[in-house]
Amino acid sequence: MHIQGRSNRFSPETWIRIFMVVLVLVVLASLCLGRVTIPFLQTLKILFSPVLSLEPDWSETTYSVVMDVRLPRILAGLLVGAALSISGASFQGVFQNPLVSPHILGVAAGAGFGAALAILFFDNIWMIHLISFLFGLASVAMTYALSRVYKMTPVLMLVLSGIVVGSLFSALTSLLKYMADPMNKMPAIVFWLLGSLNHVSFKNLLITLPIFLACMAVLLLVRWRINLLSMGEEDARSLGINTEALKAVIILSATIATASAVCISGIIGWIGIMIPHIGRLIVGPDHKYLLPISMVIGAAYLVAVDTIARTALTTEIPIGILTAVFGAPVFAFLLRKSQKAS
Amino acid sequence: MAGRVDIRDLSFGYTDKKEDSIFSDIHFSLEPGEVFCLLGPNGSGKSTLLKCISRVLTPASGSVAIDGENLNAMSPAKIAGKLGYVPQSLVSAFPFTVEEIVVMGRASRISMISSPSKQDRGKALESMEKIGIGHLARRPCNRLSGGEWQLVLIARALTQSPRILLLDEPTSHLDLGNQVKILEKVGSLSRDGITIIMASHFPDHAFLHADQVGILKNRSMAVSGKPDQVLTEEVLFSTYGIHIRVIEVLDGINRKICVPVLKKNESRGENP
Numbered sequence A: 001m002h003i004q005g006r007s008n009r010f011s012p013e014t015w016i017r018i019f020m021v022v023l024v025l026v027v028l029a030s031l032c033l034g035r036v037t038i039p040f041l042q043t044l045k046i047l048f049s050p051v052l053s054l055e056p057d058w059s060e061t062t063y064s065v066v067m068d069v070r071l072p073r074i075l076a077g078l079l080v081g082a083a084l085s086i087s088g089a090s091f092q093g094v095f096q097n098p099l100v101s102p103h104i105l106g107v108a109a110g111a112g113f114g115a116a117l118a119i120l121f122f123d124n125i126w127m128i129h130l131i132s133f134l135f136g137l138a139s140v141a142m143t144y145a146l147s148r149v150y151k152m153t154p155v156l157m158l159v160l161s162g163i164v165v166g167s168l169f170s171a172l173t174s175l176l177k178y179m180a181d182p183m184n185k186m187p188a189i190v191f192w193l194l195g196s197l198n199h200v201s202f203k204n205l206l207i208t209l210p211i212f213l214a215c216m217a218v219l220l221l222v223r224w225r226i227n228l229l230s231m232g233e234e235d236a237r238s239l240g241i242n243t244e245a246l247k248a249v250i251i252l253s254a255t256i257a258t259a260s261a262v263c264i265s266g267i268i269g270w271i272g273i274m275i276p277h278i279g280r281l282i283v284g285p286d287h288k289y290l291l292p293i294s295m296v297i298g299a300a301y302l303v304a305v306d307t308i309a310r311t312a313l314t315t316e317i318p319i320g321i322l323t324a325v326f327g328a329p330v331f332a333f334l335l336r337k338s339q340k341a342s
Numbered sequence B: 001m002a003g004r005v006d007i008r009d010l011s012f013g014y015t016d017k018k019e020d021s022i023f024s025d026i027h028f029s030l031e032p033g034e035v036f037c038l039l040g041p042n043g044s045g046k047s048t049l050l051k052c053i054s055r056v057l058t059p060a061s062g063s064v065a066i067d068g069e070n071l072n073a074m075s076p077a078k079i080a081g082k083l084g085y086v087p088q089s090l091v092s093a094f095p096f097t098v099e100e101i102v103v104m105g106r107a108s109r110i111s112m113i114s115s116p117s118k119q120d121r122g123k124a125l126e127s128m129e130k131i132g133i134g135h136l137a138r139r140p141c142n143r144l145s146g147g148e149w150q151l152v153l154i155a156r157a158l159t160q161s162p163r164i165l166l167l168d169e170p171t172s173h174l175d176l177g178n179q180v181k182i183l184e185k186v187g188s189l190s191r192d193g194i195t196i197i198m199a200s201h202f203p204d205h206a207f208l209h210a211d212q213v214g215i216l217k218n219r220s221m222a223v224s225g226k227p228d229q230v231l232t233e234e235v236l237f238s239t240y241g242i243h244i245r246v247i248e249v250l251d252g253i254n255r256k257i258c259v260p261v262l263k264k265n266e267s268r269g270e271n272p
Helices: A012-032 A040-048 A060-094 A107-121 A125-146 A155-179 A185-194 A202-221 A223-229 A233-238 A243-265 A271-283 A287-311 A319-341 B046-054 B076-080 B098-109 B118-131 B146-158 B176-191 B203-209 B233-240
Strands: B005-013 B021-030 B035-039 B061-066 B083-086 B164-168 B195-199 B212-217 B220-225 B244-249 B255-260
Touching (some): A012 A271, A040 A060, A060 A223, A060 A287, A107 A125, A107 A155, A107 A185, A125 A155, A125 A202, A125 A243, A155 A185, A185 A319, A202 A223, A202 A243, A202 A287, A223 A243, A223 A287, A223 B098, A233 A243, A233 B046, A271 A287, A271 A319, B005 B046, B021 B061, B021 B212, B035 B046, B035 B176, B035 B203, B046 B083, B046 B164, B046 B195, B076 B083, B076 B098, B098 B118, B098 B146, B118 B146, B146 B164, B164 B176, B212 B233, B233 B244
Parallel strands (some): B035 B195, B035 B212, B164 B195
Antiparallel strands (some): B005 B021, B005 B061, B244 B255
16 A cells, blocks of 8 residues: 655644644643633643742632643643554554554553453552553563564564464453453443543653653654664665664564553554554655654644543543544545545 | 675575575675676576675575675674665555655664764765666655666665675566666666676676676576676576577677577467
8 A cells, every 4th residue: 555745835844843833732722621611821820830939810629620630631641642653653664564553463452451350350550550561561572472483573473473462362351351240340341441541640640651751762763763674674684774673672662652551541542553644644754754743643632532532421431432433534534545646 | 995705605595404505605706896697597596695695694604705804794784884785676665755765775874863964865865866866856666667666776775885786686677778777877887896796587688798697506506707608508508498599799789699599389379
């Protein structure tokens, strides 16, 4: 499949700046909107009150809604959206395939199983995060080990092993759901698997934040080299690249970032596959620009969708459902558009 | 700029078993600027040999030395700075522009955590101009013809400032005009002092401007030497299994050409 080249209206750097402005606007709108709508200026004042000495004209409750309820949730949305999108773009480059999602190596299935296990036996938010994170990593380690042949890890073997490991953990998750108490535990597992930013607090974020930032920083540092891997491993080797090491660094960082995202938010599909496509339409395929713009658009998109998830109906809609409902038609549209262009 | 190549006892197999070897005990030497044309039937291991010389594959034994320096002891990045490899063809899943692809040739000189500098981009433009594809710089690679792709890959290899250039069937899938254009480029690069090793399906390419020719057959280099001496009708018959006349054309061309001779009853097709 071929995708058209980039839009030429602005330079890639300008596009990234434009979307950063969009991101800030989305975050501010999301802080204002919710069960109670808070005026824009008041929201701004509350936001800056810890650093500036401002005369409070807001109630304790309003302050708490902005700072303790909405802000951590928005931060989590930013991190998860950015992490899934940058990982998706990196995986697509390494696997030379624009249809790959960050869950390709079985992270989501493994993390989902870990979370279900933790809900069943511990029912403690910290244990859920930790165990789902560990199982996410373990599933990718299994995929990696399974695909090793002749001291190499060919991309096709990785993808096929990912499918094997993914379906194994999906089956185990189904087993846990079947065994779980249907009044109590089973809905908790199902709801977690559908994805939500509901149970994120500042304390959770404090632990996952450095992991997110470290992984995304590594991906951003090596991002130009993803271009080389995307031309095929043999070709990259002929250009003097140690492909096994480079691939390991990229896959490890993207996997840890994805596992951190899944462990705090549950399984949110479509972002990691759709956002890099949008990025490519805007700045072209060069990963030097594609990774930053995917991060920015992905962060803005997830915060926007989460705002809809918590405001559209009286009860919250699981975010994984919304991203799929929006993602499928948008992706179909992008596919049609790119086919026409080529 | 030097570019002497010494290949000694090079062997390769995908497993360690002796009987599985693709080729063994290959050896030849080239002076700087010489063109070596590698011939052989389909599946004889021409591409594999080129990949072994360029270290895309690791040879089972033997050595390749450039100006006396053994590649066995060199890092991949250092090798890429001396030796450029032009694959037979390349497919990209993403529509990179020609300049984005050509600048990838600088990878071995760009640190792990940075992207091409102004100088790298300048070098890419320079080699695109040299190969005559400057006008394609902004073209997405999914809109290139086969001949244009091959020129892009040669331009990319030139950004490595190589002393040796390896080309794997650079004219396959090309029409006659593009074939000759590529061969002329190869000739002018060798006159610039770049040593060239080129795999080909056409013995005519060896007569055109190779200084040496080698025929890879039955897991070893059957013959090698000057094209006029090596490429006799007997050798061509034993290589390709068909009768090929070698005819010398004068009239200002002064070159030998190969003419396949068809079996009489097959030469006219079905209709009388």
